[in-house]
Amino acid sequence: MQLMAGKARSGLRAVTVACASAAALLLAGCSAAPAPQSTFVLLDGSKRTSADLKGKVTLVNFWATSCTTCVAEMPEMVRTFEKYRGQGYDHMAVAMSYDPPSYVVNFAQTRKLPFSVAIDNTGAVAQAWGDVKLTPTSYLVDRKGEIVKRYVGQPDFADLHQLIEKLLAQG
Numbered sequence: 001m002q003l004m005a006g007k008a009r010s011g012l013r014a015v016t017v018a019c020a021s022a023a024a025l026l027l028a029g030c031s032a033a034p035a036p037q038s039t040f041v042l043l044d045g046s047k048r049t050s051a052d053l054k055g056k057v058t059l060v061n062f063w064a065t066s067c068t069t070c071v072a073e074m075p076e077m078v079r080t081f082e083k084y085r086g087q088g089y090d091h092m093a094v095a096m097s098y099d100p101p102s103y104v105v106n107f108a109q110t111r112k113l114p115f116s117v118a119i120d121n122t123g124a125v126a127q128a129w130g131d132v133k134l135t136p137t138s139y140l141v142d143r144k145g146e147i148v149k150r151y152v153g154q155p156d157f158a159d160l161h162q163l164i165e166k167l168l169a170q171g
Contacts, residue, residue, distance in 0.1 A: 043108060073154045
């Protein structure tokens with residue numbers, strides 16, 4: 001009986017090691033998908049592309065002013081940006097196509113959002129990023145321009161911060 005229990009523990013350890021190895025590979029970008037080609041039109045009319053995300057760890061956050069969860073999570077998004085921006089972290093807030101541009105501009109100005117805010121007037125950006133329909137939906141992109149994790153709904157910010165720190169440490 002003890003021999004069987006020992007083999008079971010040994011098998012469990014092997015599975016645990018395999019899972020940890022798979023997670024490490026994902027973090028290393030081996031299983032990550034490249035961020036889709038898209039152009040972000042910022043509130044000031046300037047443009048950035050997904051290629052511009054390379055070199056930084058970036059959270060691409062699809063949101064809307066009419067989304068209560070989006071509005072509720074925004075102060076924590078700002079704190080996250082402020083905490084990591086000096087270390088190579090960026091944030092791209094993408095307002096959904098149904099969000100009136102005047103509402104987005106007003107929201108960004110009154111809350112003094114410190115990061116880039118884009119308006120997806122045509123819905124092409126949301127379409128390119130997996131046909132995003134639910135808000136908030138966020139994608140964490142590593143320095144190589146690959147999507148490491150997708151969050152539907154408000155992320156667990158402690159977990160998000162740990163992942164950001166791991167990606168920033170990878171240089």
